[in-house]
Amino acid sequence: MIKHIVMWDVRGENAEARLDAAADLKRRFESLLGRIPSLMHIEVGIDVSHVSYACDVVLYSEFADRAALSAYADHPAHLAVRDALKDVRIARHQVDYAPEE
Numbered sequence: 040m041i042k043h044i045v046m047w048d049v050r051g052e053n054a055e056a057r058l059d060a061a062a063d064l065k066r067r068f069e070s071l072l073g074r075i076p077s078l079m080h081i082e083v084g085i086d087v088s089h090v091s092y093a094c095d096v097v098l099y100s101e102f103a104d105r106a107a108l109s110a111y112a113d114h115p116a117h118l119a120v121r122d123a124l125k126d127v128r129i130a131r132h133q134v135d136y137a138p139e140e
Contacts, residue, residue, distance in 0.1 A: 041102045046094035048130040077107035
């Protein structure tokens with residue numbers, strides 16, 4: 040199994056605008072479940088801590104293996120979501136790992 044975690048900071052003129060952007064990002068990524076065969080599980084969370092060093096949004100997803108993650112990354116539905124959000128995110132961090140290794 041491969042676990043794929045991505046964290047973003049989102050653009051917004053104020054806290055309400057950033058929350059709206061985060062909610063849109065969450066909705067768009069959650070809509071991928073069932074549309075991309077290799078995507079086994081997805082969770083998207085919006086930060087509630089509001090500490091200065093926290094990211095605004097986190098995505099946690101699971102794939103059977105690296106090939107499945109690659110298929111997700113290249114899937115047209117994922118690419119459409121990624122492209123739609125390219126101007127929303129201002130920072131992105133990612134970790135992919137295999138818990139069995």
